[in-house]
Amino acid sequence: MRQPAKNSQRLSVAAELIAVLVAVTIGQPRVMTIERGQSLPSGPFELGHRSLQSGLRDWVEQQTRHPLGYIEQLYTFADRDRAANGSAQRVVSISYLALTREEQAAPADKAAWRNWYDYFPWEDHRAGVPSALADVIVPRLKTWADSADDRPTHNDRWQRAAIAFGLDGYAWNEELVLQRYELLYEAAFVEEADRSHGPDTLLSVFGRAMQADHRRILATGIARLRAKIKYRPVVFELMPPTFTLLQLQRTVEALAGRLVHKQNFRRLVEQQELVEETGAMTADTGGRPAKLYRFRHGVLAERPAAGTKLPLSRG
């Protein structure tokens, strides 16, 4: 079982750790990048690392200068094209989602926080459905589907587009970030799929490109996070120690890319006993002063079972 098969060869690979490091600052979702926003931070798995996760933690903390809260593995893949040289060496990339707060320290070196909607403009529906969707993306998807050689391919393309982008009676599903990006890639609308694009071709429509498959990894991270906030209290890691309910709501909305009903949001958060009042108030909000809350102690330990359930089911 463990012997290599006939025409195979035991492979020695290099392991690379890639992080989708997320924060939310004044209502905007942010992702840590390097190389002028073109890459996600990544580094090799080294001998001194106790485990993959601690390896990731080690050098991400070295870069951002503060401890990471939540870390979760995303996906592992081996890319044939990434062979370092002509040898049998390949790279196995192990990607992670990590959450933190931007405030804590200035990022080192060339690292910089970016709004993640710079990379996925079509994902932000907080101010309504982006006009670029109806004006540019959907028509082009239709053209792309119509250009299929045969009918089955056409139907398949259009069906997938309809599901992913909420057309033809399907509702927009904010979790389908990866499916949407992959469709745009397959249709060669994004720069990664066709590097002959000029550097700023429709940047505001199809978003900023990244190196190699980093934008795909970012999409995976966003999708995972959007799914997770609905049943696990991970928002914690993104919030300051004390906050108003509206701030909490804005954070969730930033991640989900859609607005939620304020009263229902409060009701849900309160009845789940996720938070408790600090007793203090803040008047920084512009209107009636808001109560300040903190997360209830022990929620982190308890919630692996229960779940948070935020009102993000529909629109």
Next chain:
Amino acid sequence: MRQPAKNSQRLSVAAELIAVLVAVTIGQPRVMTIERGQSLPSGPFELGHRSLQSGLRDWVEQQTRHPLGYIEQLYTFADRDRAANGSAQRVVSISYLALTREEQAAPADKAAWRNWYDYFPWEDHRAGVPSALADVIVPRLKTWADSADDRPTHNDRWQRAAIAFGLDGYAWNEELVLQRYELLYEAAFVEEADRSHGPDTLLSVFGRAMQADHRRILATGIARLRAKIKYRPVVFELMPPTFTLLQLQRTVEALAGRLVHKQNFRRLVEQQELVEETGAMTADTGGRPAKLYRFRHGVLAERPAAGTKLPLSRG
């Protein structure tokens, strides 16, 4: 960013692929094993493999002699202790969940299907809560919690046990397979945690052990599958081409380890339009003949968006 740090060393690792291969046969959940049930099938990532997933597919199909349907990545980890020799070599293990049907071919060689509840007897609640839970497991967990040196540790242990095993007002949650196994491991009740156990110590209570961390990986796979059947129509891959609604229900129950309300199950399956009647009936069921169904064509393509939603929310 990509330069190795000071006291680190570029690491070359071997990549190992591990499969949790699942089938359901006459109402029992089955997992493919090798080495007298002590190991999950696993093999090295080789040069001839186009990708990690196709590598897994290649040799699992070679072993089971039929194509795999669904494959999904579970988790990747690097184990310090598994260094092949004294060198810098380490093993990165990438585990997958795969679904198939047992009938299709006899497994090769020493491979054998086993009932997965042989490894997790406490997970099968279809015939009611297993008596070993109340009789042995819970009392021992209590003893273990009480034996903590300090109060915080005690509280933490007991809280985790209560959540995982549905005590103190918490409901049993069939998805917490991994948490339960890890608790039993931490408390050193399972053989893997304490190899000085006699070979059959309380086999019927704490289940059959596996090599290294394979039982943990199996637990991860079961947990993932139990979560997935609730919102994705993955049961398909486990069913024969045509089946009765009760057979479908029994398959879901086998996976979930709990019974569901028959009428509600039917309603849900039908209203989701997952299946269609074949027109044929079967009288093999013992009572009134049942209609035969097949899965609706295109469900696989469509469902990445929607979800299946089986009635497994509570008890």
Next chain:
DNA sequence: TTCTTTATGCTCAAGGTAAGCATATGCCCT
């Protein structure tokens, strides 16, 4: 003061879900 903005409490209607009742339709046994 009046308007604007945010906070907060409450109610209602629609839809979904758990559970149970009732009936249908076959087989097996006597």
Next chain:
DNA sequence: AGGGCATATGCTTACCTTGAGCATAAAGAA
């Protein structure tokens, strides 16, 4: 043939969750 049994299948009810809107409170700004 009839009774008992086992499964299939339709329908109803009570309850809970969730989306949405109305109304009021409490500040600062015009």
